[in-house]
Amino acid sequence: MIAAQDGIKKVAMTTNGYRLEKNAQQWRDAGLTNINVSVDSLDPRMFHQITGENKFHQVMRGIDAAFDAGFEQVKVNAVLLKNLNSGELPAFLNWIKDRPIQLRFIELMQTGDMDSLFEQHHQSGVSVRNHLIANGWIMKVRDQSDGPAEVYCHPDYQGEIGLIMPYKKDFCSSCNRLRVSALGKLHMCLFGDYGVDLRDLLQDNAQEEALVARIQGELLNKKQSHFLDQGHTGMTPHLASIGG
Numbered sequence: 001m002i003a004a005q006d007g008i009k010k011v012a013m014t015t016n017g018y019r020l021e022k023n024a025q026q027w028r029d030a031g032l033t034n035i036n037v038s039v040d041s042l043d044p045r046m047f048h049q050i051t052g053e054n055k056f057h058q059v060m061r062g063i064d065a066a067f068d069a070g071f072e073q074v075k076v077n078a079v080l081l082k083n084l085n086s087g088e089l090p091a092f093l094n095w096i097k098d099r100p101i102q103l104r105f106i107e108l109m110q111t112g113d114m115d116s117l118f119e120q121h122h123q124s125g126v127s128v129r130n131h132l133i134a135n136g137w138i139m140k141v142r143d144q145s146d147g148p149a150e151v152y153c154h155p156d157y158q159g160e161i162g163l164i165m166p167y168k169k170d171f172c173s174s175c176n177r178l179r180v181s182a183l184g185k186l187h188m189c190l191f192g193d194y195g196v197d198l199r200d201l202l203q204d205n206a207q208e209e210a211l212v213a214r215i216q217g218e219l220l221n222k223k224q225s226h227f228l229d230q231g232h233t234g235m236t237p238h239l240a241s242i243g244g
C-alpha cells in the first residue's frame with residue numbers, strides 16, 4: 001500500500017534477517033525497494049555471542065536470497081564493539097570485495113538502559129576511517145539518502161563502507177531524519193526528549209491538512225544536534241524502542 005502511493009520512491013526495511021531467506025521475494029514483489037540487515041560479526045560464534053541467536057548462516061542465506069530476489073544493493077549494519085568484533089575489519093572488507101553491499105559501521109550509542117555496556121564496548125569509527133583512507137578508499141559525495149553517514153568507495157571493491165560516528169563534531173549537521181514510532185509519535189531525533197502524537201490525525205483521512213500543519217510546525221523544533229556528549233540520552237531507553 002505504501003509503495004503504491006504517488007511520490008513514494010523508496011520503501012526500505014531494517015531487519016535482523018531471520019526470515020529474509022523465506023520472504024525476500026515476497027517483500028520485493030510487494031514493493032519493498034531497499035533492505036537493511038544487521039550482521040555484527042562474520043564469525044558465527046561471535047555473531048551468536050553478540051546477538052544471543054545462533055543464526056549467522058540463516059542470515060547469510062537471507063542476504064543471498066535478497067540479491068536473488070532483485071534487490072540491487074543490500075545495506076548491512078554492524079555495530080562497532082570493542083573487544084568483540086573490533087578485529088574483524090579485514091574479514092568485513094574481504095566480504096564486500098565482490099558483493100554490492102553497503103556495509104555500515106555504526107558506533108555504539110549510549111541510551112537510557114545501557115549501564116556499563118557503553119563504557120565496555122564503545123569503539124570510535126575513527127580507526128576504521130584512518131584504515132580506509134590509508135588503503136585507498138575515497139569518501140563519496142554525500143547522497144541525500146545517506147543521512148549522517150560518511151560513505152567510502154574503492155575501485156577494487158564492489159561494496160562500499162558507511163561510517164556512522166555520532167560522537168564526531170557536526171555529526172548531526174546533515175541529519176534529515178524524522179521518525180514515527182509504532183505508537184504513532186513523531187520523533188525529531190533518536191535522542192529527543194519527547195514524541196509528538198500523530199495518531200489522532202493519522203486515523204482520519206479528512207485530517208490531512210492538520211497532519212501536515214502539525215508536522216511542519218514541529219520541524220521548527222528539530223534541534224541542530226543531540227546532547228550525547230553531555231550524557232543526555234533523551235527519552236530513548238534503547239534503540240529498539242524507536243526502530244534505530
Ligand code: SF4
Pocket residue numbers: 148166171172175176177188189190191223224225226
Ligand atoms: S539529530 Fe538526532 S537523529 Fe539526527 S543525526 Fe543527530 S542524533 Fe541522529
